[in-house]
Amino acid sequence: MKQSESFFLMPALLACFALAPVANVANAAPANFEVDDEHFSMVFEIxxxxxxxVMGMFRKVEGEFVYDEETRELASGRLTFKSKSVFTNHEKxxxxxxxxxxxxTSKYPDITFTITNFETTGESTGVVTGELNMLGQTNPVExxxxLNKAAEYPIGHEKYTLGISAQTTLKRSDWDMTYGLDPALVGDEVNLRFGFEAIKDSGWF
Known part of the structure; x- marks a missing residue:
């Protein structure tokens, strides 16, 4: 494999829980939301x-979080990326x-993002702070x-669903991933963009 071949990054964080306030709150109370893996996209570029x-993605992800739309409190949450599912449309x-x-990936099969805090910054925007664990190391990420939309889904499962976008920039060297940095073959900064739907758990009390 040539040194010039590039990398991915993160997690995901993944996630990436874009939990902003909702104008019309339905059934206001803390509720569990599960990330819909059929409607999840994460693009990284370096x-x-x-x-x-070079752009790529992770194809296997799972996650959930507890969010109160009325108080705008994000109680907990986690997003897990399967590191072996990285895909850049180039097999080598x-x-x-x-x-x-x-x-x-043989030693670290999972990349996890665990939510630690959430602050609203506007009517439909906010900042999620969390801990990203990758390669056995954990660092804070913002x-x-x-929040693009919050409503009953019009087709299929017809459950209450949040539609979310998120983005951040990481430095892979913060996790001691330094291959290709000297000489500058592979960049250090990794730009991440997320888009996903999260379905409310109707059995949550």
Missing amino acids: MHIGYAP RDDHLTGKDFLN LDVT
């Missing part, structure tokens, strides 16, 4: 030798990313989040 960003590069130079 510069390749300064020429152009993906094999490199799952190896010891980057994700080391996500800028937007």
Whole structure:
């Protein structure tokens, strides 16, 4: 695998729980929401030798959180990415990313983002703070989040659903992922963008 082959990043955080206030609150009370893995997208991009960003994603993710729409309190939550599911549409590069130079998936199969705090910044925006665990190390991460929609789903499951977008920028070197930094073959900064739907658990009390 060439050194110039690029990397991914994160988690996800994933998540990435864009839990902002809701104008019309339905059944206001703390409720459990599960991330719909069929409607979850996370795109990462990182510069390749300064020429152009390489983009990729993680294809397997699961998560849930407890959120009170009336008080705008995010009580808890976690997002877990399966590191081996990284995908950049290039088989050799993906094999490199799952190896010891980057994700080391055989030793660290999960990348987790655990929520620690949430603050609203506008009518439909906020900042989620959490702890990102990757490669056996944990560092704080902040996500800028937007609540796009909160309503009963119009088709399929027809359950109350939140539609969320989020983004952040990380430095992979903060997790001691330093392959390709010297010389500058693979960038340090990783831009992350998330979009997902989260379904309210009707059995939550």
